[in-house]
Amino acid sequence: xxxVEVHEMEESELVQKLKDTRAELFNLRFQLATGQLDxxxxxxxxxxxxxxxxxxxxxxxxxxxxxxxxx
Numbered sequence: 399x400x401x402v403e404v405h406e407m408e409e410s411e412l413v414q415k416l417k418d419t420r421a422e423l424f425n426l427r428f429q430l431a432t433g434q435l436d437x438x439x440x441x442x443x444x445x446x447x448x449x450x451x452x453x454x455x456x457x458x459x460x461x462x463x464x465x466x467x468x469x
């Protein structure tokens with residue numbers, strides 16, 4: 399997932415994607431523990447996706463707080 403894609407998402411889409419990505423990370427870790435994981439590098443990319451989503455959600459919260467404060 400590219401940062402541009404994250405910026406274009408709606409708030410509800412971000413939350414849902416974050417939830418789905420966390421579930422995917424859980425499944426990847428489970429596969430790693432059982433020895434069924436084909437691509438271990440996928441864990442790193444999923445973690446980065448989670449960080450991107452969390453960063454965008456937090457940035458929007460801060461932006462909304464600044465706008466409310468300015469009013």
